[in-house]
Amino acid sequence: MREFNHNNDPHRRYNPLINEWVLVSPHRATRPWQGQTEAVNEEKRPEFDATCYLCPGNVRANGEQNPNYESTFVFDNDFAALKQEKVQFEQNPDDIFFKTQPERGISRVVCFSPRHDLTLPEMDLETIENVVKTWQFQYEDLGKIDFINHVQIFENKGAIMGCSNPHPHGQIWAQSSLPTLVQKTQHNLSEYFQKHGKTLLEDYLKQELQKNERIVIENEHFVVLVPFWAIWPFETMIVSKRPVSRITDFTTDEVSDFAKTLKKLTAKYDNVFNTSFPYSSGIHQSPTDGKSHPEWHFHMHFYPPLLRSASVKKFMVGYEMMGESQRDITPEKSAELLKSLSDVHYKSR
């Protein structure tokens, strides 16, 4: 019998963070594509757009006027998915098929910069550091509210990721419950920590650095890698070298190193197809439930949908929705490509 070859043979890989598998079909990367292609938006945006509800000084849908902000600007989402009000509800314990939980929370929008025309990789380091400091402040500010046990910081970048406004911004959804995926991750991180007295990601990182097959960026305080179990074609994860539980534990040096890492990674992304690279990103860190969480190790996921070109994405559809996630190009090949690309943005070269 022939030896298994992970560059060519279909196989499954295990994700220990959420206890799920992904199907990898490396040989399929070359199949032709006649399906849907996405619009590539290369329009040059102005620094200020009078019709943008996120630009400084403009009036939003609810009639409020944005201040003339000069760095970041945070406000409560005008169409929040979560509300703060506490309501009265009693679940009938026999109702196993209709289990319901009222959910309290706060949704905020975080504008990264007053400049309408920029994206993260095009901002200077000071601006990105301000974004990181804003995330720190928000995590603290929301986390200390009594009924808030989890603060989800994320960004949807690009129209293809459901982003409805190109002004550089992210969101924060803070809520009472741990969301499903966070709950699962916490379960697996706790189990590992109890058994080994170290965080799962500390040990994983050590082995990844030794193998050096999926590392994209490494600096003093952070590593960017394509997880062994990544599902999106160019998925990456930023992991702090120190096992800190939360963004507010960063030292000044770590804040500045994290900003540099964000700039370099997103510049590499834009350099893949010489286009503004869409993605959803989000930070996973300790819940804010007042308990100690040594099992949590700060990391940030990047899930970009593009596969073959600026206009052809990976569809997570029938098989993926019924069975499990599937990818064609291997994580090793993606990491090799991302590593080889310049970390200087193509527009500034």
Place this chain on the structure above:
Amino acid sequence: MREFNHNNDPHRRYNPLINEWVLVSPHRATRPWQGQTEAVNEEKRPEFDATCYLCPGNVRANGEQNPNYESTFVFDNDFAALKQEKVQFEQNPDDIFFKTQPERGISRVVCFSPRHDLTLPEMDLETIENVVKTWQFQYEDLGKIDFINHVQIFENKGAIMGCSNPHPHGQIWAQSSLPTLVQKTQHNLSEYFQKHGKTLLEDYLKQELQKNERIVIENEHFVVLVPFWAIWPFETMIVSKRPVSRITDFTTDEVSDFAKTLKKLTAKYDNVFNTSFPYSSGIHQSPTDGKSHPEWHFHMHFYPPLLRSASVKKFMVGYEMMGESQRDITPEKSAELLKSLSDVHYKSR
């Protein structure tokens, strides 16, 4: 304190099939949309397309010629995600971060009809019955292969769902392992069956029929409903009234009733926005591992992405990818709309 109102207050609902929650934000259904809109393809297709690799008599990418088929036509996918070959592999048991499994399987394409211009709701009942019989035959044929333990039947309909050819067709991915979601579902179904001696879906169905709030279609042998825990705006599930484990257990009456149900449901879908309604659908049923699986109860999921109009879809992005699935319109409202729509296709009225 005000009473909880599920039509207006943010809440979470529990999905007992996969042990996950979904965040429901009913009040958010009215937020304006300035984001990406999808192309609506209203092009009229010819009955036969000489450039289509699925039409009868045409030559496919690998040089093979399709027969002049008259009802359904099944062939091994030319760009299969799975391969049959057995390879040699030994996992190092210490490698907890790099767990790998070679995976064997077979991917097939199922053309529903020789007619290039039709979709399921536009086909006559006999044609749809043939599709159901083909699924039965394939489930049996693939399932009896020694190394095949699971047969996933699914359809990606519409370019927006990654379908690369509008010729009416579905796919089958049959493989050695139970895919992640099937494994999870099996776990929860088994637990219920062991405890209650009945299938989870038998009891759920009984309660849904009593409540009659989320039922879309009911006939002698099948029910279509919007699950209490649905995540997609117009998600539905077809459930057999009899707790049969697999499609091959259908009686002749059930085959014909199932075909009618498929036709009516997909016609209703097209009638939502008077457009060919995209979705991914897939059948969940007993694994083919040779064991008895009384816990499995035949059901078929439909996951359509559209939300507000033929061109605006629901994006499952940042929060959903990091936290948990989120929906705006409630399952009850969607069910009410789907129920009220005619089950006769808008084009044939």
